[in-house]
Amino acid sequence: MSRAAADPVESAYPEHLREEVERYLAALRFSEESLTTGLEEAMRYSLLAGGKRIRPVLALATARAIGMPQAEVMPLAGAIELIHTYSLIHDDLPAMDDDDLRRGQPTCHVKFGEDVAILAGDGLYAEAFRHLLSCQRSEPRLVLAAAAELAHATGVNGMVGGQYVDVKEGSVDGSSGLRRLHELKTGRLIGASVMCVLLLGDVGEPATMAFRQFVAELGVLFQIVDDILDVTGTDQALGKPRGSDERHGKHTYVSQFGVDRAKQLAGESHRTAREALGRIAHVDSERPYLPTELEQITDFIYTRTS
Amino acid sequence: MSRAAADPVESAYPEHLREEVERYLAALRFSEESLTTGLEEAMRYSLLAGGKRIRPVLALATARAIGMPQAEVMPLAGAIELIHTYSLIHDDLPAMDDDDLRRGQPTCHVKFGEDVAILAGDGLYAEAFRHLLSCQRSEPRLVLAAAAELAHATGVNGMVGGQYVDVKEGSVDGSSGLRRLHELKTGRLIGASVMCVLLLGDVGEPATMAFRQFVAELGVLFQIVDDILDVTGTDQALGKPRGSDERHGKHTYVSQFGVDRAKQLAGESHRTAREALGRIAHVDSERPYLPTELEQITDFIYTRTS
Numbered sequence: 001m002s003r004a005a006a007d008p009v010e011s012a013y014p015e016h017l018r019e020e021v022e023r024y025l026a027a028l029r030f031s032e033e034s035l036t037t038g039l040e041e042a043m044r045y046s047l048l049a050g051g052k053r054i055r056p057v058l059a060l061a062t063a064r065a066i067g068m069p070q071a072e073v074m075p076l077a078g079a080i081e082l083i084h085t086y087s088l089i090h091d092d093l094p095a096m097d098d099d100d101l102r103r104g105q106p107t108c109h110v111k112f113g114e115d116v117a118i119l120a121g122d123g124l125y126a127e128a129f130r131h132l133l134s135c136q137r138s139e140p141r142l143v144l145a146a147a148a149e150l151a152h153a154t155g156v157n158g159m160v161g162g163q164y165v166d167v168k169e170g171s172v173d174g175s176s177g178l179r180r181l182h183e184l185k186t187g188r189l190i191g192a193s194v195m196c197v198l199l200l201g202d203v204g205e206p207a208t209m210a211f212r213q214f215v216a217e218l219g220v221l222f223q224i225v226d227d228i229l230d231v232t233g234t235d236q237a238l239g240k241p242r243g244s245d246e247r248h249g250k251h252t253y254v255s256q257f258g259v260d261r262a263k264q265l266a267g268e269s270h271r272t273a274r275e276a277l278g279r280i281a282h283v284d285s286e287r288p289y290l291p292t293e294l295e296q297i298t299d300f301i302y303t304r305t306s
Numbered sequence: 307m308s309r310a311a312a313d314p315v316e317s318a319y320p321e322h323l324r325e326e327v328e329r330y331l332a333a334l335r336f337s338e339e340s341l342t343t344g345l346e347e348a349m350r351y352s353l354l355a356g357g358k359r360i361r362p363v364l365a366l367a368t369a370r371a372i373g374m375p376q377a378e379v380m381p382l383a384g385a386i387e388l389i390h391t392y393s394l395i396h397d398d399l400p401a402m403d404d405d406d407l408r409r410g411q412p413t414c415h416v417k418f419g420e421d422v423a424i425l426a427g428d429g430l431y432a433e434a435f436r437h438l439l440s441c442q443r444s445e446p447r448l449v450l451a452a453a454a455e456l457a458h459a460t461g462v463n464g465m466v467g468g469q470y471v472d473v474k475e476g477s478v479d480g481s482s483g484l485r486r487l488h489e490l491k492t493g494r495l496i497g498a499s500v501m502c503v504l505l506l507g508d509v510g511e512p513a514t515m516a517f518r519q520f521v522a523e524l525g526v527l528f529q530i531v532d533d534i535l536d537v538t539g540t541d542q543a544l545g546k547p548r549g550s551d552e553r554h555g556k557h558t559y560v561s562q563f564g565v566d567r568a569k570q571l572a573g574e575s576h577r578t579a580r581e582a583l584g585r586i587a588h589v590d591s592e593r594p595y596l597p598t599e600l601e602q603i604t605d606f607i608y609t610r611t612s
Contacts, residue, residue, distance in 0.1 A: 126461030
């Protein structure tokens with residue numbers, strides 16, 4: 001990728017964490033009886049379609065950074081990926097973005113029908129909470145706090161609200177509106193992947209503040225690169241036709257600033273996120289944080305090609 | 307109503323509980339900023355369309371029955387009605403039942419568009435969990451248990467799974483399949499309206515068992531009467547055209563057994579539910595339960611005309 005060549009950074013993605021997430025997701029079952037196995041099939045079709053699993057990997061990387069055994073946050077990490085999958089299924093629906101391909105495969109409604117796709121999304125969201133609330137072994141008050149944050153991040157003031165603003169585009173004005181749209185639509189769930197782990201780990205306020213600055217910037221970085229890839233990526237790497245943002249008349253960092261300026265903004269955003277991580281390492285003198293995998297993920301998000 | 311005349315029971319619905327629910331729901335706000343107020347408008351349009359509020363009223367009545375102050379379960383009761391409203395919005399969608407009217411008003415997608423209706427449903431479900439997890443003031447382990455039960459009852463092995471079986475009708479065989487469909491689609495959420503309160507109240511196993519028999523029968527009763535009303539009710543009382551089950555080719559108690567036998571089954575189901583309530587009153591010799599409002603709701607569900 002040309003940007004990576006112009007501004008080289010290491011981008012060794014923590015594949016070992018992705019593999020653990022993949023195994024964990026593949027072992028999940030939802031239906032307790034034969035009547036609903038067809039619904040489970042549609043849910044697992046979308047859930048197991050691959051991808052980098054950035055959100056659950058972020059959760060595991062955060063656990064490692066604060067010295068929590070990563071296995072302890074697996075139920076949370078799994079729940080977050082179920083929710084991300086649900087959002088993709090609903091966003092792809094004919095009444096929304098009407099996309100036929102996702103990661104090179106037919107989207108859920110193309111494969112199973114629109115009715116089943118709506119229910120597969122609904123089911124994934126319910127099972128995400130069921131899984132988190134019944135399988136996450138931490139102090140109950142901490143699980144409650146993390147689950148409440150996850151609901152907040154994925155409701156009207158997060159993911160669902162952001163998708164609403166996106167489909168009602170007219171309500172967004174200029175670059176601050178664009179930034180806010182993406183903070184809600186993608187930033188809040190990416191942020192929750194980190195913040196919910198801090199809640200489970202009962203980390204104090206100074207460290208939480210430092211992480212908050214990091215995730216805010218990481219969400220912006222993710223979105224700028226996403227918008228750039230929609231015009232510079234290949235169909236094959238993207239798993240869907242390039243240029244879908246423009247065809248949908250979407251307001252993006254590229255439509256707002258042009259590709260070159262968007263690449264500059266991505267570079268600035270990457271530096272800011274890395275600086276925030278630098279501060280995290282030293283925020284607690286008694287308990288040094290080791291955000292190695294978080295640095296790798298940040299670099300990967302900047303240099304990814306799909 | 308002719309059935310009520312043939313088999314008269316008292317049916318004084320606990321209106322004071324319904325009014326408290328109505329006030330509570332009307333005071334709920336979801337959006338924290340102007341960008342998403344349009345989404346909140348669609349959510350509140352469907353949420354505040356009236357109705358008997360049977361599920362949250364059941365929750366309050368259960369609290370009274372076990373001697374818990376009813377105000378203590380209001381967040382749970384509210385969350386349950388948000389979830390019920392979400393299920394109605396998604397069930398009415400063009401890809402599902404394609405209904406234009408609900409309680410005499412245009413359905414959410416007719417009024418706000420299909421994209422907004424899908425998101426209004428998604429938003430209501432998220433906000434239900436956010437509300438329950440952040441506002442329910444009970445011991446954290448009890449809130450966790452109640453929230454996990456609510457997620458279970460509304461996911462693949464409950465409401466969403468039941469709707470899947472309903473749209474894929476072919477997978478249901480005979481009367482046992484029909485009963486199972488409705489246990490999932492409507493029975494589990496009606497049951498959760500009672501069982502989640504028992505979890506919050508930390509009620510022991512003998513009482514829980516007795517309540518479980520009651521709610522299983524109450525769900526069946528609800529559905530049989532629903533199916534009868536679809537052919538005997540008036541358009542005005544139903545708030546939608548009569549006979550929609552038949553037009554949708556739905557498998558119902560009436561299509562399976564005919565109206566007369568369905569009415570007999572409703573009578574039997576009502577008696578069984580009332581007997582279960584009778585046992586509840588005496589299940590704990592140290593702590594008498596007073597299921598007065600639960601009796602009223604059971605009678606109302608049997609004799610209702612809409």
